[in-house]
Amino acid sequence: MKLGAMVMASCLVVSSMLGMGCSRNRQEAVILANQADKEVALNPEGAATKYEQATKLDPTNHRIFYKLSMAFKKKEEWDKTASTLSRATQLAPKFANYWFERAYALEMQAKKKTISYEEAKEPYQKCIENDPNFADCYHQLGNVFLWTDDEQKALENFTKAVEHNPTEIRYYTALADLYIRLGYTKEAEQVLKEAKNFAKPGDKTLFGVHVLLSQVHQDRGSLPEMVTELEAAKAVAGNEGPESVQILFSLGSTYAQLTPPRTQEAVQMLKGFTARACKGAKAASFKTECETAQTLVTRLGGN
Incomplete structure (x- = not known):
């Protein structure tokens, strides 16, 4: 039996049980879904229940199945999200x-x-x-x-993503990161420079662009240019979020490698990193960086 015939049969079964026609069912389903729309942002569990009831009233409405899947997505119930969308893709x-x-x-x-x-x-x-x-x-x-x-x-696909939407900076960072890992630093640099041309002022995704460019310069042994990019990354990161913590280590350890080292700034950055990353629950995930930071601070006479 084809899908259209199956869902119509389902509608007829439900309508027979409830004593109403398919047209009435569809109307009731839309009303119920509209109610769910108003609460899904704050109460995805309750909204999902209403959407599920609506799909039973009208199993032909792919939009309601999609809304149900988005309620499951909000709860990160990925198996339910996928299975609900399987039904939506069958319908549409x-x-x-x-x-x-x-x-x-x-x-x-x-x-x-x-x-x-x-x-x-x-x-x-x-x-x-x-x-x-x-x-x-x-x-x-x-x-x-x-x-x-x-x-x-x-x-190939990262490149196509950039081609189809050149204003989305995160596409460039994915492509450039893969180029770097494959050893194609020249291609990575070109991609990252293109990203800078398309980025808008204040775009937070520029953090990744600057960090990856610093890796390109590191591979070439150009520490001054590496510092320039890391400083730009720090400016984008600001003072909140995981990027603001990681950049303290990256920039501080780079300052320490300069000839002569920028000692005061290096110690300041590394101590800031230690204070934010090397205590409590975060310490385990930054174990190597914390040990390196302490070694560098001691070497620079910062204790």
């Missing part, structure tokens, strides 16, 4: 965003090691088939290929 196979969200939910499950990254490939590819300009699909597909050890396919 031309909606590229449905394929994207399904693939992303599968990717999140793969990240938790409950399924294989391979499972996310086909829905991302379906997304691209239905909307060749959907840049995020190329970007995420590139990430999936990277996790499955296909660097060439990852490069």
